[in-house]
Amino acid sequence: MRAIEWKNIYRLSHPKQMGLIAIAHALHEFYCVALPPIIPLIVIDFDISYAQAGWLVTVFYVVYAVFQLPAGIIADKIGKRYVLGFGLVLLAVGVFLASRADTYQALLLSQVVAGVGGSTYHPAGLSAVSDLEADDTAGKAMGFHGLGGAIGTALAPAVIGGIILITDSWRFSLSLIAVVGVVYAVVFHSKFAEPDNVIDNVEKKIVTKGENIRNQLKNFPWDPWVVGLVTVNFLLGVEIGAARTFTTSYVFLRSSEVVSFANTVFFVMLVGAGVSTIVIGPLADMFDKRNLGALTFIVTGFLLLLTGIIPPNRILLLGLFFLIGAMMWTTVPVMNALTSVYAKRDFSGMLFALTLTGSALGNSVGPFVFGLILERTDIAIAYPAMAIFSVAGAIAFLAMKRF
Secondary structure: OOOOOHHHOOOOOOHHHHHHHHHHHHHHHHHHOOOHHHHHHHHHHHOOOHHHHHHHHHHHHHHHHHHHHHHHHHHHHHOHHHHHHHHHHHHHHHHHHHHHOOOHHHHHHHHHHHHHHHHOHHHHHHHHHHHHOOHHHHHHHHHHHHHHHHHHHHHHHHHHHHHHHHHOOHHHHHHHHHHHHHHHHHHHHHHOOOOOOOOOOHHHOOOOOHHHHHHHHHHOOOOHHHHHHHHHHHHHHHHHHHHHHHHHHHHHHHHOOOHHHHHHHHHHHHHHHHHHHHHHHHHHHHOOHHHHHHHHHHHHHHHHHHOOOOOOOHHHHHHHHHHHHHHHHHHHHHHHHHHHHHOOOOOHHHHHHHHHHHHHHHHHHHHHHHHHHHHHOOHHHHOHHHHHHHHHHHHHHHHOOOO
16 A cells, blocks of 8 residues: 655646646536436427437447547547547537437437547547656546546536526537537647657557557457456446436436426536545555445445435435445546556556447447336336446456456
8 A cells, every 4th residue: 555645646747738638528528418418308309218318328429439449549640639629629519410400310410420529538638648647646647637527527417407597498508518619629729738758657558550559469468357347347337328318317207306406416416426536546545446346336236226215305316316426436446546557568558448448338338228228117217227237347346356
């Protein structure tokens, strides 16, 4: 166990550049959850089922997963600044197209465009953080980067719901936030500067020359623990994808509250997620990461089961979903910390690419599967059913071992 230097916990090597990246991460995550807060309204306006609404998010994350690895390779070839800026613009364009869609098919197309744009962020963004920060600040930098994403995710339902409350138009809400993304992409491109000399911890980057890629694939340890890491990422992605997509719908259908309050519960859940990113880092350094990850999955599953029996009281809903957000997202940094421990210099880039793809695929499967369950059962049964993935995730955490 390594001592934590609390006085230096916020000290970074390149605070200005990290700030620009963190804001880009916040906008990226904001756009990734732009549709879930308005799903009840989309279901009504387009006369579609909740399964079809879930398919919109599934399409987004399928495209997102497919284009992640190519985006990382391109980022290494032409520079992170260009890929991050272009990806943010394309993601904003996808959101804008959704605001203009007049058919369900047009909505699907908008999610394809948004998925391509969104796929560029994590390969380029995490690589940029790795380039900027040395070993003694990399952990803090990743935490700061993650906090930016948590803030963006939490703000989405609050901001979108607030604009809808004022304007009574989800279309205007999406159009307005799309403009913000394009403006910031211009600012980012003009202000962000990549370091002239890449520092020592660039082993987590993807090697781009053809011969090196072939060697990397050949020498990669295709062992059971790799399958375990990808499986854990996939299962957590299923849970998070379903929770982010249907929490607003759960509160709306279960409590007969208006959409604005349902989005308030969604916001509180994501605030819990943001809090967990600050608290869990030191704990992941102090305790066994496999046991800690299994524990977070088990507690998350228990809290999900409670959603099936809890009375639809406002205070109880706010409290329970804060805890769900805190526990569900706590698993993410634990999982990433374990991946870092298992990674080695000669294959870490490929390992992180695989785990990110597993997570994105889980995010794509979760909304679709949950939507199907919801169509065949009731919200009070469908939402707690996510606990099945918590149990599977806990088993996967405990089963994998490299050392």
